[in-house]
Amino acid sequence: MASTFDATFTSIHQMTPRVKQYLLQVDGHTFSYQPGQHTVISFEQDGDTVKRPYTPVNLPGTDTLALAIKRYEDGTASTWMAERSVGDPLTLTELTGNLHLRDPERDVVFLSTGTGITPMIAMLKQYLREGTGQVAFLYGERTQEDIMFRETLDHLSADHDTLQVLYSLSHEEWSGPTGHVQTHLDEALGDAFDDPHYYICGIPPMVVDTEERLQDRGVEEGRIFTEGWESEAV
The missing domain is CATH 2.40.30.10 (Translation factors)
Structure with a gap:
């Protein structure tokens, strides 16, 4: 216990x-x-x-x-x-769980929705302190006023050339990306990332759909990290 x-x-x-x-x-x-x-x-x-x-x-x-x-x-x-x-x-x-940074020398992609952003913020801070590669941070929310840690993320992306932040909104038309955040993986990554590790947290349907999309792209299971219970919840 x-x-x-x-x-x-x-x-x-x-x-x-x-x-x-x-x-x-x-x-x-x-x-x-x-x-x-x-x-x-x-x-x-x-x-x-x-x-x-x-x-x-x-x-x-x-x-x-x-x-x-x-x-x-x-x-x-x-x-x-x-x-x-x-x-x-x-x-x-005391703290436990499956979501934690595996290899700070690998390129990384953090993808989350809603309050699933909280472990990603912690891991991003660690990666920017210890990591040596490229990092993409994709975050999906309903509207602009719902975006958590926007100031923090904007400041970090301004301070770190290796960090790219993408927000996608599902319930508001704006100048940025819209719809499900996982649909923007291709445009966010391009050819700049070398076999990255993927960390995913959010509502179970998003997590499962993202895993399936990554596997369709040829990403091995060993490079995809979630809490691990989401498939049973869908």
């Missing part, structure tokens, strides 16, 4: 109309994990224990985790989190 920690909300910030970022601090503890892995929060509600996995967007080595969580109208945990205040307590676990 994973170790649990008593954390405290130290900051709550509204990122988009439906997403808040939470800073959770565990006094006296230094988090050690691979960027892209997730923690599990737990709380009591109506006599039941509710548990949900969330991925921090910050790098390890401090006593704080930064979580970005979207509120859903029928979401038990996301609604509960949206009602928290600075100073409130929360129980969370």
Whole structure:
């Protein structure tokens, strides 16, 4: 069983109309994990224990985790989190999971939708610190106001010639790409990438469809990384 920690909300910030970022601090503890892995929060509600996995967007080595969580109208945990205040307590676990950077010397492609962006942000930060190749970051959302971490990504792409960022919107006409983000793989990669590793996170149909598209392109299974449960959910 994973170790649990008593954390405290130290900051709550509204990122988009439906997403808040939470800073959770565990006094006296230094988090050690691979960027892209997730923690599990737990709380009591109506006599039941509710548990949900969330991925921090910050790098390890401090006593704080930064979580970005979207509120859903029928979401038990996301609604509960949206009602928290600075100073409130929360129980969370040590971090685990299949999504983490395998080889910083390989070209990489990060592809995500919605809050599936959170492990990608953490891995991107690690890759830009340690990686030596080309990196593409493809992110799909509904509208421009829903895009999470847009300022961060725009700043990083301005600072790093090796980073290319593509946003695709499914519910808004604009000057950029539209439709499902995975349909833009060809235009994003071109001939600039040398047998990259692919990291994918988002709603299960997108993950499965992306895997199938990559396999049709001749990408071996060993170069595609997801959490691993998505096929069963489709």
